[in-house]
Amino acid sequence: MSTSAQAAICYGDDKPFAIEAVTLETPRADEILVRIHACGICHTDMAARDRQLPTPLPMVLGHEGAGVVEQVGASVTHVKPGDRVIMSFNSCGHCPSCEIDKPTYCYNFVPENWIGTRPDGSPTTYRDDKPVNANFFGQSSFATHALAHARNVVKVPENADAIPFATLAPLGCGLMTGAGAVLRSMDVRAGMPIAIFGTGAVGLAAVMAAKIAGANPIIAIDVHDSRLAIAREMGATHVINGRNEDSSTAIRALCPKGLAYALDTTGINTLIQQAFDLLAPLGILGIVGASSPTDNLTFNEASFMGGGKRVMGILGGDSDLFGFLPDLIEHHLAGRFPHDRLIKAFPFDAINEAFHAGESGEVVKPVLVMPD
Numbered sequence: 001m002s003t004s005a006q007a008a009i010c011y012g013d014d015k016p017f018a019i020e021a022v023t024l025e026t027p028r029a030d031e032i033l034v035r036i037h038a039c040g041i042c043h044t045d046m047a048a049r050d051r052q053l054p055t056p057l058p059m060v061l062g063h064e065g066a067g068v069v070e071q072v073g074a075s076v077t078h079v080k081p082g083d084r085v086i087m088s089f090n091s092c093g094h095c096p097s098c099e100i101d102k103p104t105y106c107y108n109f110v111p112e113n114w115i116g117t118r119p120d121g122s123p124t125t126y127r128d129d130k131p132v133n134a135n136f137f138g139q140s141s142f143a144t145h146a147l148a149h150a151r152n153v154v155k156v157p158e159n160a161d162a163i164p165f166a167t168l169a170p171l172g173c174g175l176m177t178g179a180g181a182v183l184r185s186m187d188v189r190a191g192m193p194i195a196i197f198g199t200g201a202v203g204l205a206a207v208m209a210a211k212i213a214g215a216n217p218i219i220a221i222d223v224h225d226s227r228l229a230i231a232r233e234m235g236a237t238h239v240i241n242g243r244n245e246d247s248s249t250a251i252r253a254l255c256p257k258g259l260a261y262a263l264d265t266t267g268i269n270t271l272i273q274q275a276f277d278l279l280a281p282l283g284i285l286g287i288v289g290a291s292s293p294t295d296n297l298t299f300n301e302a303s304f305m306g307g308g309k310r311v312m313g314i315l316g317g318d319s320d321l322f323g324f325l326p327d328l329i330e331h332h333l334a335g336r337f338p339h340d341r342l343i344k345a346f347p348f349d350a351i352n353e354a355f356h357a358g359e360s361g362e363v364v365k366p367v368l369v370m371p372d
């Protein structure tokens with residue numbers, strides 16, 4: 001039995017999203033049908049809309065879904081109908097990266113997440129009995145229902161029953177990326193200085209995580225005073241508006257011995273290269289921001305080698321979903337990860353307004369709430 005749903009179809013090319021009737025296939029053995037209650041909007045949705053990813057349009061996007069399990073396939077054992085769940089990216093489970101619990105670097109990331117069908121080419125979603133591209137990040141959660149997979153659906157711990165879906169949903173991508181970069185990829189050491197370039201959702205999650213790690217000072221750099229004010233509330237000890245002052249000079253004044261950690265969320269190569277020059281011996285430069293696919297970075301080899309420095313590309317905060325997402329929920333419950341202050345909820349049918357609010361910078365993290 002297939003499931004009828006409403007899904008926001010992305011047509012790209014500045015055309016608005018349109019909410020249309022679709023049907024989803026019955027879950028296969030390792031699949032899970034989720035009734036979506038909320039879904040965050042992330043820059044990767046915008047990148048897909050703008051054809052910067054190998055994703056075929058039109059497509060059902062949305063990859064920060066949260067909701068309730070409706071049906072599970074025969075081999076799914078970790079969740080059951082009625083469970084509250086959050087979703088994230090999918091992975092294959094059998095490549096060299098998945099084998100060591102680094103699924104963000106899955107060798108099969110593209111077919112598992114971005115080709116519009118299951119990796120075997122079979123469609124999950126139909127409109128007027130014809131296939132429509134979906135399975136975006138193994139979910140396509142800008143919809144009332146999503147067909148997801150055993151590897152990308154995480155049960156919400158029972159002590160988190162009171163956390164609304166709109167608060168849970170965005171943990172599955174952008175926030176996990178920023179927090180994981182600090183707590184997992186760079187494994188930031190207490191008492192050491194960090195600078196975080198860019199204070200969108202990813203950068204602000206990194207600021208909260210740097211506070212959890214005990215980094216000091218925590219320096220946030222942006223060009224919007226309103227974002228920098230939030231960064232201060234989230235734990236930044238110092239903020240620098242790069243429009244008003246030279247950020248390198250200001251950071252050098254604060255940390256004359258150099259930075260133990262620099263995290264770039266902007267993808268602006270001149271900033272990334274400046275951040276490299278600010279590193280202390282053994283300093284780590286983490287890069288989570290996406291640059292143009294043709295851009296290259298340059299940095300001084302003698303300083304790189306002689307200082308034992310590391311430049312680290314980071315995807316998804318090196319998250320293993322089943323360990324790190326419950327950790328983040330625990331930090332939120334304990335008041336250490338107050339990411340709900342970044343969220344503004346929009347009704348599902350206001351998806352175009354919600355995208356606009358995210359892109360204009362008016363809202364840090366727009367979240368769609370589906371009708372009951």
Ligand SMILES: [Zn+2]
Binds near residue numbers: 093094098103108
């Ligand atoms: Zn894999």
Ligand SMILES: [Zn+2]
Binds near residue numbers: 042043063173
């Ligand atoms: Zn995302």
